[in-house]
Amino acid sequence: MSMPDRLTITIDGVPLSVAPGTTVAAAVMIAGKFCRNSVTGERRGPLCGMGICFECRMSINGLPHSRTCQVLCENGMEVRTDA
Amino acid sequence: MPSRSQPFDVLVVGGGPAGIAAAVSAASRGVTVGLLDDNLTVGGQIWRGEEKNATRPESRDWFEKLRSSNVQLIAQARVFQQPMPGMLLADTPAEVVELQYANLVLATGARERFLPFPGWTLPNVMGAGGLQALVKSGLPIAGKSVVVAGTGPLLLAVARYLRNQGAEIRLIAEQASRRNLIRFAANLLHQPGKLAQALELGRYLRAVRFAPNSWPMAAQGKDELESVTLSVDGSPETIACDYLACGFHLVPNTELASLLGCELKHGYVSVDETQATSIGSVFCAGEPTGIGGVELALIEGQIAGLAASKQRLPARLLRDRDKLKRFVVLLDETFQLRTELRSLGQPENIVCRCEDVPLAQVRRYTSWRAAKLHTRCGMGPCQGRICGPATEFLFKWRPDSVRPPIFPTGLEALATTPGQYQIVTGGEQ
Numbered sequence: 001m002s003m004p005d006r007l008t009i010t011i012d013g014v015p016l017s018v019a020p021g022t023t024v025a026a027a028v029m030i031a032g033k034f035c036r037n038s039v040t041g042e043r044r045g046p047l048c049g050m051g052i053c054f055e056c057r058m059s060i061n062g063l064p065h066s067r068t069c070q071v072l073c074e075n076g077m078e079v080r081t082d083a
Numbered sequence: 084m085p086s087r088s089q090p091f092d093v094l095v096v097g098g099g100p101a102g103i104a105a106a107v108s109a110a111s112r113g114v115t116v117g118l119l120d121d122n123l124t125v126g127g128q129i130w131r132g133e134e135k136n137a138t139r140p141e142s143r144d145w146f147e148k149l150r151s152s153n154v155q156l157i158a159q160a161r162v163f164q165q166p167m168p169g170m171l172l173a174d175t176p177a178e179v180v181e182l183q184y185a186n187l188v189l190a191t192g193a194r195e196r197f198l199p200f201p202g203w204t205l206p207n208v209m210g211a212g213g214l215q216a217l218v219k220s221g222l223p224i225a226g227k228s229v230v231v232a233g234t235g236p237l238l239l240a241v242a243r244y245l246r247n248q249g250a251e252i253r254l255i256a257e258q259a260s261r262r263n264l265i266r267f268a269a270n271l272l273h274q275p276g277k278l279a280q281a282l283e284l285g286r287y288l289r290a291v292r293f294a295p296n297s298w299p300m301a302a303q304g305k306d307e308l309e310s311v312t313l314s315v316d317g318s319p320e321t322i323a324c325d326y327l328a329c330g331f332h333l334v335p336n337t338e339l340a341s342l343l344g345c346e347l348k349h350g351y352v353s354v355d356e357t358q359a360t361s362i363g364s365v366f367c368a369g370e371p372t373g374i375g376g377v378e379l380a381l382i383e384g385q386i387a388g389l390a391a392s393k394q395r396l397p398a399r400l401l402r403d404r405d406k407l408k409r410f411v412v413l414l415d416e417t418f419q420l421r422t423e424l425r426s427l428g429q430p431e432n433i434v435c436r437c438e439d440v441p442l443a444q445v446r447r448y449t450s451w452r453a454a455k456l457h458t459r460c461g462m463g464p465c466q467g468r469i470c471g472p473a474t475e476f477l478f479k480w481r482p483d484s485v486r487p488p489i490f491p492t493g494l495e496a497l498a499t500t501p502g503q504y505q506i507v508t509g510g511e512q
Binding site: 021055057 | 122215
């Protein structure tokens with residue numbers, strides 16, 4: 001089975017086409033969006049890139065607080081920032 | 084699911100170079116070996132992406148050995164608890180798994196140290212290894228401008244990688260003094276395998292701007308990074324950039340070793356000449372025993388794997404390890420953090436990014452424990468993995484104890500008793 005050239009996810013309802021092998025954290029950066037608002041309302045993006053800092057946590061297909069730098073994009077995936 | 088399961092003869096936690104070397108070496112005798120990693124694939128941080136597309140001969144060799152071994156890979160599994168000696172629980176995307184072992188090798192690697200300074204929490208201010216990891220996982224960097232800052236050999240490796248991917252490296256700011264770096268370079272010549280690396284790096288450094296005695300003072304931007312102001316060899320300089328890749332060398336991941344009760348010394352896991360920790364059936368290899376780089380990790384991994392599977396330890400390996408151990412001291416001395424970095428953070432700057440605790444609040448206390456209890460510093464989901472090493476440098480605090488779960492996990496995972504989980508075994512025997 002050959003890999004598709006591109007796949008499509010949605011970030012806060014907006015479709016984004018990415019190359020296979022792209023993590024959700026990278027996709028959100030490509031979309032120019034932030035991952036979450038901190039407890040005092042600061043915007044935050046990925047920091048460590050290795051699943052330790054939890055700054056890139058978002059909701060994936062309804063599952064909140066997923067460490068998105070450790071999850072590959074899949075066709076049809078629904079990502080919510082700040083969730 | 085097997086009803087009666089056999090424990091793994093050797094279980095390795097961490098799939099970087101040390102863990103791969105340990106697993107392959109242990110498996111060479113035909114014992115059952117499991118290799119557990121919390122990332123999407125094995126390779127660790129330094130060999131991220133090398134499994135599919137090896138660019139270095141040594142990683143190609145080790146992945147080849149791993150593929151032809153009978154090591155059972157368990158990816159995306161994060162250990163959070165030891166319900167009893169000889170058993171670990173790990174979270175996977177699908178379920179909690181229970182892993183039993185006769186001997187354990189900890190190869191849990193290291194993470195970057197971050198220090199607070201104005202603007203360090205802005206989006207696009209990232210770890211040096213952090214930005215590299217994101218680029219390796221799909222973030223386009225071609226045409227983007229990057230300032231690389233902090234300390235340690237990782238800065239150069241990351242800058243070179245990003246430049247090869249088309250990034251414009253505006254500056255590499257290394258806080259170490261010129262004197263320390265010259266001494267470091269001179270010593271590299273005496274390290275096995277490091278001369279070629281040093282020469283290659285020398286060639287590379289002529290193509291970019293590299294400044295010793297330099298460090299970031301503030302990152303500016305409204306919602307995300309726009310520019311960074313650095314102290315460059317004594318003078319302030321502001322540079323516009325898309326990304327600031329910033330890390331202050333590495334700190335070992337010792338949380339699991341602590342949870343198991345392994346003895347630590349000066350923040351590193353104590354091991355004997357066979358890489359055994361203070362708990363006889365638990366071995367440790369790579370960065371948790373001292374930050375020494377990939378060559379040392381591979382050798383320690385092999386020793387740990389052989390010892391954990393009761394094989395003979397070749398004298399050559401032990402000799403090479405002792406030689407490379409000198410590199411640990413050299414790294415430590417060269418990239419020691421200068422005291423000026425203690426005053427980068429302003430009172431209002433956040434130290435704990437999970438709970439947004441500012442420096443002014445944290446420094447009212449005299450210990451990590453007191454600061455945690457009164458300010459919630461270190462109480463968020465990262466469990467102090469980011470702010471702990473910062474406060475260790477800023478205030479010389481040490482985390483006092485590690486309690487399970489060592490990573491956040493669901494309530495149902497904590498409420499389940501052993502025997503109720505999916506069991507991953509070394510096979511039915």
